[in-house]
Amino acid sequence: MHYPSIEYEYPLFRPPSEANSLIFQITSGCSWNNCAFCEMYTQKKFKIKSFDLIKSEILQFKGYSEKINKIFLADGDAMVLKTDKLLQILELINKTFPNVRRISAYAKPKDLKNKNIDELKSLKNAGLTLVYVGLESGDNELLSIVNKGENFDSSLQGLLKSNQAGIKSSVMILNGLGGLNYWQQHAENSAKLVNLIQPEFLSTLVLSFPFGINHFKQKFNAEYVEMNILQLLEEMQLFLSKTELNQTVFRSDHASNYLVLKGILSKDKQSLLEKLNYTIKNPDKVNLREEWQRGL
Ligand code: SF4
Numbered sequence: 001m002h003y004p005s006i007e008y009e010y011p012l013f014r015p016p017s018e019a020n021s022l023i024f025q026i027t028s029g030c031s032w033n034n035c036a037f038c039e040m041y042t043q044k045k046f047k048i049k050s051f052d053l054i055k056s057e058i059l060q061f062k063g064y065s066e067k068i069n070k071i072f073l074a075d076g077d078a079m080v081l082k083t084d085k086l087l088q089i090l091e092l093i094n095k096t097f098p099n100v101r102r103i104s105a106y107a108k109p110k111d112l113k114n115k116n117i118d119e120l121k122s123l124k125n126a127g128l129t130l131v132y133v134g135l136e137s138g139d140n141e142l143l144s145i146v147n148k149g150e151n152f153d154s155s156l157q158g159l160l161k162s163n164q165a166g167i168k169s170s171v172m173i174l175n176g177l178g179g180l181n182y183w184q185q186h187a188e189n190s191a192k193l194v195n196l197i198q199p200e201f202l203s204t205l206v207l208s209f210p211f212g213i214n215h216f217k218q219k220f221n222a223e224y225v226e227m228n229i230l231q232l233l234e235e236m237q238l239f240l241s242k243t244e245l246n247q248t249v250f251r252s253d254h255a256s257n258y259l260v261l262k263g264i265l266s267k268d269k270q271s272l273l274e275k276l277n278y279t280i281k282n283p284d285k286v287n288l289r290e291e292w293q294r295g296l
Pocket residue numbers: 030031032033034035038039040041076077108134148
């Protein structure tokens with residue numbers, strides 16, 4: 001029996017909520033690849049896969065087509081592709097997998113901003129219903145320090161446009177990104193940004209240092225002062241307290257988070273803040289991850 005196989009170019013990343021999705025790697029790497037905090041694709045040169053190769057990979061799964069209902073398009077910013085090419089891929093996916101109910105991809109805000117509303121609507125109508133966007137922060141000074149290549153306005157415009165087209169968004173804010181020198185402005189401006197976007201999904205991840213903190217400090221274009229766990233939680237407390245969201249699913253439960261926070265904002269905002277307040281006041285009584293407790 002012939003089993004389908006795809007020759008992925010590793011490393012390959014996907015959002016946790018795409019664990020059961022079939023992944024087609026229509027690009028490799030990230031076309032920007034310059035963010036100070038991100039090492040996901042630094043080993044890869046950005047490439048766009050040929051349509052012929054993508055087609056042969058999709059068609060390999062024809063025999064399993066009934067079972068496939070979620071598809072994720074990798075890598076880091078698949079939405080950078082021209083709309084025509086994305087539509088060609090989406091059409092083939094729809095033809096091959098009649099039961100597909102969600103196609104999603106990572107996107108940079110500028111990828112969304114650079115497409116016009118009709119293009120975004122045509123992508124939505126072709127099945128692309130969710131984009132994952134790393135906003136990281138709403139603070140312009142910090143976004144510039146970490147070389148994000150985006151600012152408050154580009155992020156807002158990109159996300160408002162995709163919202164208007166009916167594409168749902170799952171946005172991420174990076175806890176600890178500014179360190180002790182920037183945490184307040186980071187928390188406050190990030191809340192301002194998400195309040196204006198009103199995303200369907202919001203998550204926070206904690207800044208990590210896969211190549212060590214000194215490597216990160218060299219790429220951070222200012223003085224970076226590391227935060228301890230209580231300070232990171234205080235940043236979360238300030239951020240959440242400033243959010244004014246109507247119906248956003250909030251998740252702070254990635255492996256990098258020390259305290260699991262989940263709920264609907266704003267319905268659960270008060271109880272999430274109470275949990276944070278209690279943890280900050282009673283760190284010994286809360287089951288925080290051990291390695292972080294050592295750093296308190
Ligand atoms: S745009 Fe995203 S994937 Fe690309 S370097 Fe920045 S954080 Fe990483």
